[in-house]
Amino acid sequence: MGRDELFNHAMAARERAYVPYSGFRVGAAIRLKNGQVITGCNVENASYGLTNCAERTAIFSMIAQGFRDVQEIAVVAEGEHPVTPCGACRQVLAEFCPAATRVTLYNTAGQSLVMSVSDLLPFAFSKEALQSE
Ligand SMILES: O=c1ccn([C@H]2C[C@H](O)[C@@H](CO)O2)c(=O)[nH]1
Numbered sequence: 001m002g003r004d005e006l007f008n009h010a011m012a013a014r015e016r017a018y019v020p021y022s023g024f025r026v027g028a029a030i031r032l033k034n035g036q037v038i039t040g041c042n043v044e045n046a047s048y049g050l051t052n053c054a055e056r057t058a059i060f061s062m063i064a065q066g067f068r069d070v071q072e073i074a075v076v077a078e079g080e081h082p083v084t085p086c087g088a089c090r091q092v093l094a095e096f097c098p099a100a101t102r103v104t105l106y107n108t109a110g111q112s113l114v115m116s117v118s119d120l121l122p123f124a125f126s127k128e129a130l131q132s133e
């Protein structure tokens, strides 16, 4: 599967976004090491702060479906430039993706910005910090 194909999966997921409050649709697609693709969209709520971003929806869906091994991630939103994930999503990505995992951020026109998980969240808090003894 080429990189464009992951973009297409993220675009299709973006169509499924539930965004009655912001109108801002976001889609994410995770390519697993086995080649399968897991997608996510943002899901808003009348209690705005309960909103789940596309990136976290995709990661949580991956875990719920029994997968762990992330190969790479694509995210797409509309805008002049690609958007970068919020702080909460960066922390969740850091939990499940090796630091070098490629994250490609797209706008709907297909412009892209390639980053790694550790570019997005250097010095992440991680489970290693919980193993102090
Ligand atoms: O990287 C991002 C940034 C924002 N959002 C969502 C959250 C909310 O539904 C809307 C506006 O913030 O976009 C995402 O899903 N991913």
Ligand SMILES: [Zn+2]
Pocket (backbone or CB within 6 Å): 053, 054, 055, 056, 085, 086, 087, 088, 089, 090
């Ligand atoms: Zn987020």
